[in-house]
Structure formats: structure tokens, C-alpha cells
Amino acid sequence: MRPATRPHESSPDVHTDRPALLFDLDGTLLDSVYQHVIAWKEALESAGIPLSIWRIHRRIGMSGGLFLRALVRETGRDLSAAEADRLRVLHEEGYRRRISEVRPLPGAEALLELLSASGVPWAIATSSSEATAKTSLSLLEIPPGVPVITRDQVQYAKPNPDLFLAAAEALGRPIGESFVVGDSVWDLLAAQRAGALGIGVLSGGYGREELETAGAYRVYDDPQDLLEHIDELGIRTHS
Template identity: 35%
Template sequence: MADTALLDVDGTLVDTNYQHSVAWFRAFRRFGLTLPVWRIHRAIGMGGDQLVPAVAGQEFEAEHGDDARSAWTEEFDPLLPEVQPFDGARDLLAELGRRGWTVVLASSGQQQHVEAFLDKLDARELCAAWTSSADAEATKPAPDLFQVALQRVSGRAGVVLGDSTWDVEAAAKAGMAGVAVRTGGYSTDELAGAGASGVHDSLRELLEHLDDTPFASPS
């Protein structure tokens, strides 16, 4: 009986995935590690606690993990002015609310970045709550953040919107339906293969076909 719309933010509502990739590339370079940007991009959607060992290995995580995450913040912050919402992002939030959904932004980003994106979206009044990486011990693809986001509004069940395989996998682990948009750079086959019940090229396209998705109306 789904009543809560849980929306990822980075790469889903705001166009950040390539800025994230570049910031991580520069952060790793501080420690003498040069990784192909495409390989970093393939891990975007994970939280930093998951991404560092996934792309740099457990030994690097043990030696430099926390410092690398701090370096990433220093590299990403100057890129914030470049970040823009995707077309249709605010319209989608408003439409979900109009249909009776409780809208929660289920982000694994840092609190200050989530706040900045809320301002860019002009969406504070459209959302019942939002999360950040501080709200769960393990970030995506672990299900913790979606579970915390649902509990925050005392929801019965949730439907997730994300842009990465990690979002879809986390939704499945949380027992929630997952819908995906390709704005994060993942293919239709990858997203569907991870378990997405539907894949759309853009938020605007999703809006146009909302009646054919699990977001049609709360159960």
C-alpha cells in the first residue's frame, strides 16, 4: 500500500553525476592514484563510503578513505554553481504532491549539498522531508536510506525514483518498487536488469507517462 514517493536527488533531480566524477578523479589524484573517469562514473550513485573501496580497493580505503572523502568535498564544492536542476524536476515534485503522494528526497549526499539542491529546485515546500548521508550507516546500494526516509514520514510503503543501478538495487533490498530515469548515464538495459519497473529518458518523459507507472496514484 504505497503512499510515499522517495526520490533520489543527485543525477535524478539535479544534473551532478559528471561533476561528481571529476571531483572524485581529482580527489584520488591527491593520493597519487589516477583512475579512469569512466570507471568512477560507473560507481556514481553509491555513497562515498561504498564508492571509495569499490573503485580504489579496500587497501586504499583503509589507508586513505576518510581523507579521500574530505578531498572530494573540497573538489566538489567549487563546482556547485554549475549544477542545474533537470527539466521537469520541480514539476514532478508538484505533480506527485497533487496526486496525494508524500514526497521525500532520499539523498545520500552531504547535508550542505542537499540543502543547496533544495534551493536550486525551489522545492522545500513540496517535500515532506529529506535525508543525507548522515542519516544511515550504509549508503546505496544498501537499503538503509530508503528505509530511514520512509520512517521519517511514517509512511506505509514507498516507491523509489532514481537514476542509477545502485538506486534500483537499494529499492529492491528495501522491498520497494523502483522507477528509473536515464539522466545518470546508465542504459535502459542496465536499469531494467537491476530491477527497475520502468525506465524513462527524462523527467519530462516520466511526467508525460506518469499514469503508466507505480507513481500513478498512492495505493
């Protein structure tokens, strides 16, 4: 019979000093939320659906299907499946036209480099399509082998937990040993449903109280702030 682990000991299968970090992309690693907002506004207006920018912003980070249903519900207009698909295409085209405006958020590249150098596993899980994510990821230096999970690879995107569950599985880590890092309430709701601790960042436009109410264990200004306080997550790095 295997002896019981004493309270102060860790199982050899548990990596308490190197939990996995599962990152959202837009608003978390890239300063791209408002480019997405404007792209959605233009797409919606092309279909005769005028909607205030602030209402669109509140839904950024959700799956495209839920996003459109929620926004259209506020206008009282029905959309056919073909119309919804067309709006998604127009949004992606509009975002790609603005990719020259997008930059990595402060500290994003340094944070990812430190994690890689310290042997801390990390992945990216985004509600964007593979095509849109590929355009965005070109702005970051992603090492070979880092999993990138997009909405095309799962049944449901955020606020469902599928993206983060798939990212943890791709890393070979239990979701319970993982932190989800995101800028929206949809990221943090998905983290709760997945069974991971949620870390919020303010760089996507949501407020601290909103992120904490949605389940954030800690909230930081941006990736740079998280980098400077990485020890608060119990992560030992080789800095």
C-alpha cells in the same frame, strides 16, 4: 470479527492512488552526476590515484565508503581511514566549486510541484552528506515538511536499503506502498532490498538494460518523461 476484504476492494489504510515516491537526488532530480565524477577524479589524483573517468562514473551513487573501497581495489592501493576521510572532504569541496554548473533536470521541478499539488507524498534519499545535499537542494524549491534523508542519518547508504526505508518511515508510509526513483543500479538494488518498486531514469548515464536488470519496473528518459507518463504508476494527479 472484521469481515474479509473482497478482492476488488482496497483496505482503507492502503493509498493505491497516491503511493509515496522516494527520489534519489544526483542524476535523478539534478543534472549533477558529472560534476561529482570530476570532483572525485581531482580528489583521487591529489592522492596519487589516477583513475579513468568512466570507472568513477560507474560507482557514483554508492555510499562514500563502498565507493572508495571499490575504486581503490581496482588500483591495488590501500587507503587508511584518515586518507579516505580526506578524499571525501576533497570531493565535497570540489563538487561545491562546481555547483554553479548544476541545474535541475528537465521536468524535475514540475514533477515535484504536481505531486505536492495532488497530495502525493514524496521524499528525497541521497548518498550525499548533509552538507553536500544542502548545497544541491538549494537549486530545487523543496516545500517545508518534505523529508530529505542523507547518508549522515543512516547506518549504511546505497546499495543498502537504509536510506529508502528511512524516507518511507519519515512519510509515514509502508515501503511496500512506495516507488523508488533513481538513475543508478545502486538505487534500484537498494529499492529491491527495501521491498519497493524501482523506477529508473536514464539521466544519470546508466543504460536502460542495466537499470532493468537491476530491477527497474519502468525506465524513463528523465523527470520530464516520468511526468508525462505518471499515470503508468497508477498515480491520479490533479493536473
